[in-house]
Amino acid sequence: SQELEQSPQSLIxxxxxxxTINCTSSKTLYGLYWYKQKYGEGLIFLMMxxxxxxxxxxxxxxxxxxxxxxxxxxxxxxxxxxxxxxYLCGADNTGNQFYFxxxxxxxxxx
Amino acid sequence: DGGITQSPKYLFRKEGQNVTxxxxxxxNHDAMYWYRQDPGQGLRLIYYSQIVNDFQKGDIAEGYSxxxxxxxxxxxxVTSAQKNPxxxxxxASSIGTGRHYEQYFGPGTRLTVT
Numbered sequence: 739s740q741e742l743e744q745s746p747q748s749l750i751x752x753x754x755x756x757x758t759i760n761c762t763s764s765k766t767l768y769g770l771y772w773y774k775q776k777y778g779e780g781l782i783f784l785m786m787x788x789x790x791x792x793x794x795x796x797x798x799x800x801x802x803x804x805x806x807x808x809x810x811x812x813x814x815x816x817x818x819x820x821x822x823x824x825y826l827c828g829a830d831n832t833g834n835q836f837y838f839x840x841x842x843x844x845x846x847x848x
Numbered sequence: 849d850g851g852i853t854q855s856p857k858y859l860f861r862k863e864g865q866n867v868t869x870x871x872x873x874x875x876n877h878d879a880m881y882w883y884r885q886d887p888g889q890g891l892r893l894i895y896y897s898q899i900v901n902d903f904q905k906g907d908i909a910e911g912y913s914x915x916x917x918x919x920x921x922x923x924x925x926v927t928s929a930q931k932n933p934x935x936x937x938x939x940a941s942s943i944g945t946g947r948h949y950e951q952y953f954g955p956g957t958r959l960t961v962t
Contacts, residue, residue, distance in 0.1 A: 742890075771950055780852075780938060780953035788948070826890065830946060835906060836881070840890040 741765075742827055742839035750845045756815050759842045761827030763808040768829075770810045772801050775824040775841070784812075784825075814844075822846045850875045852954035854939050859959045861933075869924045869957045871939035880922035881940040881951060884908060891938065897922055898945050926959065933961045 741764040751757050761770065769788040773781040785794045790805030798815045814821055827839040852873045861867045873880065879898050883891040893906030897916040911930025916922055922941075926933045936958050940951040 769948070773953075778936070778956070778958065780854075780955045781940075781951075783950050783952065786950050828891075828951075835893055835896070836951060837893075838883075838891040840888060 742837055744839035744842050748843040751817050753846055753848050754816055757817055759812045759825050761810045761839050767805055767808050770803055771828040772812055773826045817846045819846045819848055852939060852941055852952055854954035854957050859957055861961050863961055864928045866928060867926050869937055871922045873920055873941045875941055877941035877943050879942045879945045882924045883938045885936040885938060
């Protein structure tokens with residue numbers, strides 16, 4: 739099975755600061771998804787990266803996929819309290835089963 | 849509005865009782881999934897279904913059962929055989945299975961068994 743390790747496990751930043759969350763796979767990454775979760779709620783789809791070197795942005799969130807390193811990074815610029823939550827990466831290299839990382843908990847202090 | 853609904857939001861049961869969690873989607877998606885989320889462990893796949901009347905076990909299927917009699921519905925039964933049933937349960941759906949299809953999630957059901 740695929741394992742996705744996220745770092746850091748938790749992050750506390752001051753509002754306005756930039757931050758990066760990493761997701762490293764134990765197997766070759768052919769595609770990767772990023773989701774956000776508010777505590778006790780469902781996951782919200784953020785972005786999907788399918789090609790090595792691909793980079794996508796949505797508002798102040800940018801995600802990149804480095805297939806050679808089997809890694810993806812999620813970067814938030816000028817963080818806001820609305821960015822707080824749990825960020826999870828997910829990947830499916832089997833064609834049927836989806837695997838998720840353990841998540842990164844982000845707290846943004848106003 | 850299209851989406852996935854899970855009910856109820858909170859569920860309490862006595863140990864030894866079976867309990868069924870509801871999941872309904874009106875997105876016309878073929879594939880549906882059930883995940884369990886525990887603190888510090890991320891999401892783990894319980895069961896998934898690629899099409900009506902078909903489903904497959906995920907990594908932690910023991911103590912759970914599902915059915916897929918209708919395209920829009922994928923109920924999960926937590927049986928008394930599940931040793932640690934207290935958890936947050938998430939249902940998801942996608943157009944198809946595989947890496948090209950993002951999954952859409954419901955709001956989750958928090959099950960507490962005492």
